[in-house]
Amino acid sequence: MxxxxxxxxxxxxxxxxxxxxxxxxxxxxxxxxxxxxxxxxxxxxxxxxxxxxxxxxxxxxxxxxxxxxxxxxxxxxxxxxxxxxxxxxxxxxxxxxxxxxxxxxxxxxxxxxxxxxxxxxxxxxxxxxxxxxxxxxxxxxxxxxxxxxxxxxxxxxxxxxxxxxxxxxxxxxxxxxxxxxxxxxxxxxxxxxxxxxxxxxxxxxxxxxxxxxxxxxxxxxxxxxxxxxxxxxxxxxxxxxxxxxxxxxxxxxxIDEGKALMNTSVIKHPIHLPRTTDRISKSAYILAESVMEFTHTQGSIINAGLIVKDLSANEVTEYDVHQMLPHPINAVRIRLKGSVLKSVILKSQKQEYLHEHAQGLGFRGDIFGGYVLYNIGYIESEERFFIDGEEIDDDETYSLGTIDMYTFGRYFPMLKGEAIEYIMPEFLRDIFKEKLMRDTDI
Missing domain, CATH: 3.60.21.10 (Metallo-dependent phosphatases)
Incomplete structure (x- = not known):
């Protein structure tokens, strides 16, 4: 046969x-x-x-x-x-x-x-x-x-x-x-x-x-x-x-079928959140803030390329938010020593992927873009690191909110083996949408 x-x-x-x-x-x-x-x-x-x-x-x-x-x-x-x-x-x-x-x-x-x-x-x-x-x-x-x-x-x-x-x-x-x-x-x-x-x-x-x-x-x-x-x-x-x-x-x-099914209004007032990948935009900053708030951590880090499309409209629908953040990416909460957190901050400052095309690990955009840090500071001339307004101590334990694609070793190898909590099933777009609905002054 x-x-x-x-x-x-x-x-x-x-x-x-x-x-x-x-x-x-x-x-x-x-x-x-x-x-x-x-x-x-x-x-x-x-x-x-x-x-x-x-x-x-x-x-x-x-x-x-x-x-x-x-x-x-x-x-x-x-x-x-x-x-x-x-x-x-x-x-x-x-x-x-x-x-x-x-x-x-x-x-x-x-x-x-x-x-x-x-x-x-x-x-x-x-x-x-x-x-x-x-x-x-x-x-x-x-x-x-x-x-x-x-x-x-x-x-x-x-x-x-x-x-x-x-x-x-x-x-x-x-x-x-x-x-x-x-x-x-x-x-x-x-x-x-x-x-x-x-x-x-x-x-x-x-x-x-x-x-x-x-x-x-x-x-x-x-x-x-x-x-x-x-x-x-x-x-x-x-x-x-x-x-x-x-x-x-x-x-x-x-495409038309999906758009029709996701036509539910999220917010009904005008909004303008531009997309830039080579510098911090308002939209990326809000996303970083929303990740910190959602994960209940002291600070957060994301990459600007997660924002795939501008959000500029008089009324924002579920479809608009989806197009802005189409990735099946979840937030994570990581507990790590200050010494490891410092190495994460230092690596982010190199901006190695600022203009790089990225794919895989859930990323559905094009350019990876620059890292955006929220509630985290670094004074290069003095080699001082801060989170949540306090200077980072090598031996203290801190909480960092970020995204799951950073935990696989490609972007931040030092995070592998740390205490990582994957927060599911919410995606970044769900977190961002809740932020838009909650903070009416955005």
Whole structure:
């Protein structure tokens, strides 16, 4: 028998590109003279799109239904950027199964509508699909989920079904380095469909007898894998990609739909908050202040590039605030010694990313911009540091409000290992919106 598997990953709510992918599959799947499946590898949801934000991902699931998705797993965007309750209801109307082996609630239950693995029999051949997602432990814990080690979860799931399947397919939302490790540790896997690190293989890549396939990000590609199976064993496997530019063009209205759904008024008086990335603007200063207030800390630090768009209108809607701060970024509260805080302040003064393009870690803007410090001072000529009006003592402990993307090591390596509290599910736009509604003199 022959089986074609179409696969997408990390769409991140690029729904126009996804509509083109869907149109291609709708045209070509019926023409196949053998069985086919369509699988999505997670991070289809991204709240940076107003339509996804307004529907908490339900529109994405509707589009997966329309595309005749046969099986999906969750990525970190489904697992961490919507509330615990929203994830539990995300797939209530899904016309496809969803599987993930390493996310549970505190009572040991999978999210509603999820299974720990999935069986499918086609022409007498038994397929086992096992999936896992990236273990961003502190974020999941903040949302009352428990995420376990993906490698051990996959191994346990495979072991528990030993002898019950003929073909083994892993759906990984953990990244390319994890997938390469899987190839070495579990050579019995026939196929790994990969995602999370936005990598792609034009013709797949085989390691230790395991074929890896991945389709990049943002709907740039549709992946296609063909398996030839004889006597219930895979005898040939190959992979290819279909660039979105080669797929049918379609007309969509996702932006207008989202704007209409987010037309609720936030404030009804004129406001002008400009965007600048190379100097402190009023809008960035207010955002820094709102982060400090929300985290109940002594001072805060953000980057000006978080403000993506001016806010200038006679009336401000939910959509306007979303466009200003489209990032799925949360605030954090960090407790740290004065000596570490000083090193953070010193590093911020270098302004290393003032004109740099930035991406990843939830950032959905373009230029990173300069650091903006609130309630924090530094006298360079005297090498004196201040927070909340007091001089910083190396041995004292202080509280700093900032954003989660600074805690991963890229921007402030000294923060890794500090006492970090992730405050979820509110995003920066939620915090900023509350500030606008509360302080009417802005």
């Amino acid at each position: 022959k089986l074609t598997l179409y696969h997408t990953n990390d769409i991140h709510s690029h729904l126009h590109e996804y509509a083109r992918i869907s149109a291609y599959m709708a045209e070509h799947r019926p023409k196949l003279n053998h069985a086919s499946l369509y699988l999505d590898l997670g991070d289809h949801v991204d709240l940076s799109l107003p339509l996804t934000e307004a529907t908490e991902g339900l529109k994405n699931v509707e589009l997966l239904n329309k595309a005749r998705c046969d099986l999906a797993t969750i990525g970190n965007n489904e697992g961490m950027t919507i509330s615990h309750e929203a994830l539990n209801r995300l797939y209530d109307n899904a016309q496809f199964p969803v599987t993930c082996a390493n996310v549970y609630d505190e009572r040991g239950h999978l999210p509603r509508n999820l299974t720990s693995s999935y069986f499918l029999e086609i022409e007498g051949v038994r397929f086992l699909f096992v999936a896992a997602t990236a273990p961003f432990t502190p974020f999941y814990r903040a949302l009352d989920w428990v995420v376990t080690d993906p490698l051990e979860a996959i191994k346990d799931e495979i072991l528990s079904h030993q002898g019950q399947y003929d073909v083994l397919i892993v759906m990984s939302h953990v990244g390319i380095f994890f997938d390469e490790k899987l190839c070495q540790e579990l050579p019995e896997i026939d196929l790994i469909l990969g995602s999370h690190t936005h990598h792609y293989f034009e013709e797949g890549e085989e390691q230790n007898g395991v074929l890896m396939a991945a389709a990049g990000k943002y709907g740039h590609y549709l992946g296609e894998v063909t398996l030839e199976i004889n006597d219930k064993r895979v005898v040939r496997k190959c992979a290819t990609l279909h660039p979105v530019d080669d797929l049918p063009e379609v007309e969509t209205h996702f």
